[in-house]
Amino acid sequence: MEKKKLAYLQIHPKDNVLVALRDLPAGYEVDFEDKQFPLIEAVAAKHKFTISDMHKDDEVYMYGVLVGKVNYDLTKGSLINVNNLRHASDDFRLGKRNLGWSKPDVSMYKDKTFLGFHRSNGKVGTANHWLVIPLVFCESRNVMTLKNALEEKLGYQVESKDYADEVDVMIAKFQAGASVDELLDVDLSAAKANKSKSRLFENVDGIKFLNHEMGCGGTRLDSDALCGLLAGYITHPNVAGATVLSLGCQHAQASILKEEIQKRDPQFDKPLYIFEQQFEGTEQELMQKAIKATFAGLSLANAHSRQPAGLDKLCIGLECGGSDGFSGISANPALGYVSDMLVSLGGSVILSEFPELCGVEQELSDRCVDEETASRFMSLMKTYNAKAEADGSGFYMNPSPGNIRDGLITDAIKSAGAAKKGGTSPVVAVRDYPEPASQPGLNLLCTPGNDVESTTAEVGSGANVVLFTTGLGTPTGNPIAPVIKVSSNTKIYEKMNDIIDINCGTIIDGEETIQEAAHRILDYVIDVASGEKMAKAVVLGQDDFIPWRRGVSL
Template sequence: MTTTSIIQPPSSIRAIRLAQTDNVAVAREPLSAGRTLVINGISVTLSSDIPAGHKFALLPIAGQETILKYGQSIGVATQAIAPGEHVHVHNLGMVASHQQHQVGQAYVPTHKDSEQRTFDGYVRTNGRVGTRNYIGVISSVNCSATVCRHIADGFNSQIAQYENVDGVVAITHGSGCGMGGNGEGLELLQRTLRGYAEHPNFAGIVIIGLGCEVNQIAPLVETLAARESGMFATLTIQDEGGTRETIAAGKALVTTMLEKANTQRRQPVALDHLMVGLQCGGSDGYSGISANPVLGAAVDLLVRQGGTAILSETPEIYGAEHLLTHRAVSQDVANKLMKRLQWWENYAAMHGGDLDNNPSPGNKAGGITTILEKSLGAVAKAGSSGLMAVYEYAEPVQAHGLVFMDTPGYDPVSATGQVAGGATLICFTTGRGSTYGCKPTPSLKLATNTPMFKRMELDMDFNCGTIVDGTQTIDEAAQVLLQLMIDTASGKASKSEENGLGDNEFLPWQLGAVM
């Protein structure tokens, strides 16, 4: 499935058949029982009310027959379904995903556009480019979190005097001790903190620990790349003499960093310096029809400019992974992706679950029935570009183009991994209305439908509901979205930034025993 495979009917048609082989259609708006519709030459009378974004049968569907949406299986009928019947949790069941992986069959090398576009970013001494200019105060352990927050909050009233600095942000978490001194849990936390400590959206950082925690500062600092003189420091509460002394010392260090950071200016750089994390949350029946395909088309435009896009949320590509392996640049890349999916199947089984614990209640209320259906829509965020690499959670992303990072489906944990990997912009599609912010990285919210966009206009950055309304094509919307991405990377405030969101969303993936 690619963005171009989705049928876009005129606005006069009240339901959408997304592929010619589909035996269901999706309601564009609430439809009442008894209404007769003609969709792609098929006349159907609705036998019940169909909420907006939900599915109904176009053709007779026998019990155990495969139900097709996007031209792909989203499950099987648990009973016979007549044309015009609502198709949802009461008559559509999950089946195990057994896809054929024709690795690389759909891979096409990306040719860069001859006309290169730019954004205005902060070029760091190591050559990396930031979209924001923050000072970070990072806790090594939960025990130092409050101290970090006191330091950062102490600059709220005076940050306006530093016109070239976006703010001072505390990066705190609930871990760092009560864990094994080695192993996956500690390694994953350190990799995440290291990614934030080296993130180009931070002009300077202060790392603060308690002193006796498992996650000691010294081993973390030893692995960090050098920063500009005076833009890196560490403090330990026990060595400083207590919380008040550490807060005072931290404020003094941050004040010096702010003076230096304020001298930095944006400058034009090529789009190959932009790295975008792709997220979806609060998805609905329109997500795979409007916002995700629009974002996917914008990703293709970005990749042709040499930029990078990170697709994630491994449990939410389950059942659609073949669409990615078909585009893998190599067998090795495909194998890495399948290895992570196998890990998730084992992980879920170990805890008495399975990968169909998705969709969430909100997803189902919005019209999504099975994880297969959700995954097919989610993968649309990746456009049609080749899959160039697969990364572990929070691993530094080095490749250009479309890549995949293994993360949970829980949005704050997933986005935290992407930012640790180097994402300097987040694009977040939502149908129900997520308000996610993500300091130090700006987060753009893309609405799947116009009613929600209007209802939550102070939180939504972009309306993809025009696709459902029939007033704009996917390619047209993608061009406008890419420009918004460039403008935001160049300093335009996102809605979450305008609303002061993003201080509490740092949430590393916690694995291993808590002891």
Template structure:
């Protein structure tokens, strides 16, 4: 039976396995008699707490007792209320970072696609997307036509199963072993793939949402993993072509972009046929680009978590943080997103920013975001999902303290609002929601050519342009859902490896994925999720 603390100042311990009532558990050399059953991943008090006393994990305030809590008692939503540590720009302290030893990787490279603007892609994607949801159907028609012609759409196991059932029905057979033959087809192009995005935005909302969508989509084209794009417009939407072209200019996009307007073109047949012909011509050109060696400083890695559990903050997230520190030390870019999950760690991040104007931008974004949530009748305290709570993340501050570990310990070099593109090496903070897909969508739109995604409960989330490496916080998840997990950080909980070693394994895997040597599980499943962050109302 095991339980640990994370920081010397913590008055809560985390159960590493199920602990029965009346058991004597040793934590930091002290013995505690449990007052009730403690489920693995959950926390229990290490001292008697009075109502109003503060609870600490990671050395940070993560809540207050709303009634007396006896030591050895489980921490629950019934006896604890969310509380986050206060922060103040005037309390900014000097921050010293001990850089990790990166000599092992200094001369290593990955094989990527070199762009004219100096960025290097880990993929070579031609995008097809609409400026407005009215064009979603046409995008799907193009996807079906090109998918079959290019060799993407061969029968999968579910289609074969469906055909087998139809065959049994039509023939009256009860032979469940019958295998329906399927056509296999080699893909036409070796060095480029076409991906399709649809969404529900572009019109009906406030103008600011249309502007943000255009900036996001322009960021996707600027992303080093993208060769160019085919863009469909209806013609009368809020996300006008001129607005999109302005966003492309601001992003200094120097790539081929085909823009087709249905109301100007006329018949749907003409629009779709033109889109297919012109897209195919560009695919032929994009296929001429091949992978070449690039330094690891050309990596831009987004950091994300979803379906988190009580182990995420002590295994997967700090391991990702170790990998993030290695990338930052090598001159690469790293982006930590999900601002609602930085609640309570603001002072630490302010200290790591070390620059008052940049710190003011960070705190301003945090405060405006939280105020918007409050005005909508919610707040950051309502961020933990039922799944988070069930698996030990009782308060948002508790969840945030663990989520922030993904960012490691390197200094913060930049603060980015939603759709701003990462320009500086090292760690940046990117303002996004905590929602998994909205946040990964934003990371790719800000230039991520790879995404590390931790999960404790399991989620299949992927992205259309950036490979997503899924990391489990516990071994049970890795064994239960091996089709979505790329790396098991549960080995840290099992005592089989250290956080430092797991971070090094992640960097080695990143290099292989970035070079096209390994396909992530999300890519294999064709999990290409895309949800823009809509902050306004519909009009």
């Protein structure tokens, strides 16, 4: 049956504004329920208009929740904009548990598998990477030197060739069948070049370099959180092992990193090589040891291969960036249905971006499995917002100029749509950054709304795939987990299809339902998780990595 494309939409029966699904001219005759009226002015697609006369301070509802109050009297058919609407949201309190939900039919996925990398702790990766990490920004230059020396020589892209001769010697030794111990004992003092650009380690998807500007000089809270985040990446199922460079005197000590690793994986057995420059001596000694260790580790990582795994081994991060007025009615609810399907299959999902849950706290806290979990969520939300307000901001300042331009006038409007990514299943756990959040079911993770900081955090907390919705377009990716971009509208998908993987504008266009789009998304996730398709962000090498400083970031 052909699906009809509508001109406007009421999202929830309680809503007293409608969303324009296409550009509507001034004077356009609206026929909604028992009301007929003309639009006072033109309403662009994605924007909202009133369905009755409103008086100053009257409440505006969308998605069934309070999203703002009008600043002055409005006639029905008026365009909602930043001048006549201000942010407002309902207060929230500990309520009764509301754990009932309609599980989607997942019978067609019951026996499906993906091809992943099985780790000894029972987790399964969707990729197989080696990490090179600085514990402090002082080592960033050395990390970049390793990047320039290793990436091109090993077939993982790029540019410069510092320490390239040493890499050539290691290639020759590996190809000659050298053991791990022999690789660690190679003499690199007289290295000579032997150029090779093909990928040497066929089962290793990449060497990823997680440079950052933290580790010392800030608060101990930030340096400890950095160690927790890096431990999350090292223990991540998409990672086979890591080389870590430390200066030695910084706040982010190697001992703290090891403690954080043990918290996340008490039986941790991946190869991990840590070098402190103040102990090793010269840069040359440090770098040559790091190259030898990295090669030894890569040879071990290369022994892993993809094997079938159940979909319960997937942990999907739910993210949005560059959102628009269609995000909450197309791409985000499609992800919400994917979330419910994966939870029904025994998998894990992570919903983060706490500033973009403002106004839906009551619903989410009521969906928490117990009062302790609900109380933690409410406490984190209140503490975060209070800190933002003390620093002269607040969740109400979250929408960007692009969000506002495309219909997200208040933070509550943006949040009500963003929360749709979490579906309807119960909240099984609430985690604070950078805690692990991969418990089967729906996890809430406290992060900023900042796209890269939040994506970085979700992956550090266990997401082995990220689904990222966008209405305006964004290139965001991650070094170790594929970030699959999902557009809310067809126009941006066609305009930026080099960075966007999936179009959910088909829902707005009346070509498919939310459920049909969700099935298409999950099928794509399985292909990407199996290595059969590459997310656009991976193809482009979009390796964004920004740890969150626990100051205010919205």
